Amino acid sequence: MESFTVSALGYGAASLTTLSLFPQALKTVRSGDTSAISLRMYGLFTLGVLAWAVYGLLRADGPVIAANLITLVPASVVLERKLRALLEGRR
Amino acid sequence: MESFTVSALGYGAASLTTLSLFPQALKTVRSGDTSAISLRMYGLFTLGVLAWAVYGLLRADGPVIAANLITLVPASVVLERKLRALLEGRR
Numbered sequence: 001m002e003s004f005t006v007s008a009l010g011y012g013a014a015s016l017t018t019l020s021l022f023p024q025a026l027k028t029v030r031s032g033d034t035s036a037i038s039l040r041m042y043g044l045f046t047l048g049v050l051a052w053a054v055y056g057l058l059r060a061d062g063p064v065i066a067a068n069l070i071t072l073v074p075a076s077v078v079l080e081r082k083l084r085a086l087l088e089g090r091r
Numbered sequence: 092m093e094s095f096t097v098s099a100l101g102y103g104a105a106s107l108t109t110l111s112l113f114p115q116a117l118k119t120v121r122s123g124d125t126s127a128i129s130l131r132m133y134g135l136f137t138l139g140v141l142a143w144a145v146y147g148l149l150r151a152d153g154p155v156i157a158a159n160l161i162t163l164v165p166a167s168v169v170l171e172r173k174l175r176a177l178l179e180g181r182r
Contacts, residue, residue: 010146016139023131036127040114048107055101 011063018067025074034082034090042079049075102154109158116165125173125181133170140166 028034049068056064119125140159147155 006146006149009142009149013139013142013146016135016142018139020132020135020139023135024129027129027132028127031127033127036119036122036124038115038118041111041118044107044111044114048104048109048111051100051104051107055097055104058097058100 014063014067018071021071021074021078025077028078028081032081032085034078034085037078037082039079039082039086042075042082046072046075046079105154105158109162112162112165112169116168119169119172123172123176125169125176128169128173130170130173130177133166133173137163137166137170 028037049071053065053068053072056062056066056068119128140162144156144159144163147153147157147159
């Protein structure tokens with residue numbers, strides 16, 4: 001399998017998983033509904049994405065840094081809205 | 092920075108992002124509530140995780156294969172429940 005195809009698949013996979021968080025962040029901000037969203041998921045996931053970004057920095061790995069810093073934005077938005085809802089006594 | 096610490100950080104990050112999907116899948120299966128969950132997120136995310144697994148196979152990269160095959164399970168569960176809810180006319 002030529003390495004170009006494999007690299008393209010890798011960048012494609014990275015784009016899909018990175019961009020996938022944006023529709024959820026948009027839906028959460030618009031609807032304000034976080035009832036079905038798991039706090040533990042977004043707590044663990046946001047921490048994990050932050051750890052991946054630091055990992056990428058320590059290894060000077062551009063794509064890992066970029067993908068995870070981008071993902072950190074929508075993940076933090078959803079986490080913040082979920083925390084806010086819980087603090088306001090909503091589910 | 093010794094490479095052991097960096098590797099440990101990488102495996103830590105992989106564990107966090109991989110395991111983070113399980114609390115969401117559990118909450119979704121238990122509550123049956125998918126109203127706040129974005130179909131586009133889980134469609135893109137599940138496709139991306141599948142692409143990462145194939146990428147790992149093509150590069151014979153064990154951790155990438157393992158992390159993404161594991162993540163594929165809870166991601167598919169949430170996607171299936173969201174699709175089922177939409178087909179049944181629920182949000």
